[in-house]
Amino acid sequence: MSVATQNDWEQCVAFHGHECPGLAIGYRIAKAAQNKLGVSFSPDEDVVCVTENDACGLDAVQYLTGCTLGKGNLIYRDRGKQAFSFFVRSQNKKLRVVMSLKFDRDKMDREALKKQILTMPDEELFAFSEPSYDLPARARLFKSVTCEQCGETCSERNVRLHEGKQLCMDCAPDYSRGW
Structure with a gap:
């Protein structure tokens, strides 16, 4: 059973503590990955996420996918990029999702940017590819x-x-x- 419901954006906000463009990025990345890989919340280590940042969006990814440090299916690979790689062990699937939307942080209207991120088509917001590395070992x-x-x-x-x-x-x- 998925933790996410029709109110999953509000639940991500409650988990994170506030609404922001960064949380919206993670929300959309998690949703896009789940849709493309055909998976939902992972109660075990079947779905693995390798995050390349420790920014706000990571909270939405954790909440929606079930990938957590404590469970061993969230791996921090610090590259400072808005990029996440997802692996599905049981299906031998993998997907890297990278934010491709460019914006000037100093000139942005945070509320407008958040709304833009939440409503843009996936293909305009992200670049999809395969990770350049193999599935990490189990914890x-x-x-x-x-x-x-x-x-x-x-x-x-x-x-x-x-x-x-x-x-x-x-x-x-x-x-x-x-x-």
């Missing part, structure tokens, strides 16, 4: 390890060894050399 469960300095537990994959001790990332000294 893994890792053992918990206790940091030998602060005593807090963290995922085994985030432990750092320092002078023979297992340390969480907050306690481990930084070892970046500018790259």
Whole structure:
């Protein structure tokens, strides 16, 4: 059963906290992807979303698709783009949706832009293609390890060894050399 109903825009707004053009972008991207892939809300990891931003629209994508960080079917791939790739594991389908509408943020009327985004045809608003990368692996469960300095537990994959001790990332000294 889908969480989204005929009032799904209002529910996305309630989830996000306010109406804005960014939320409208995510709303339309999620709807377009669901229509093109023939899927709805994903209660499991069958539908996977790889987001290339952490902007407002991501809240609508999460709410409508069921793709979340906690469930492991939302992956953050920071590129600063209004782009989302969707994969349907059971059907071996994939789709990348990129915002193609150009606008000047400094000169825009936010309300008019939001209305424009909510009513434009998909083909004028987005570019559709296949992602250039493969379907990400299913989420893994890792053992918990206790940091030998602060005593807090963290995922085994985030432990750092320092002078023979297992340390969480907050306690481990930084070892970046500018790259």
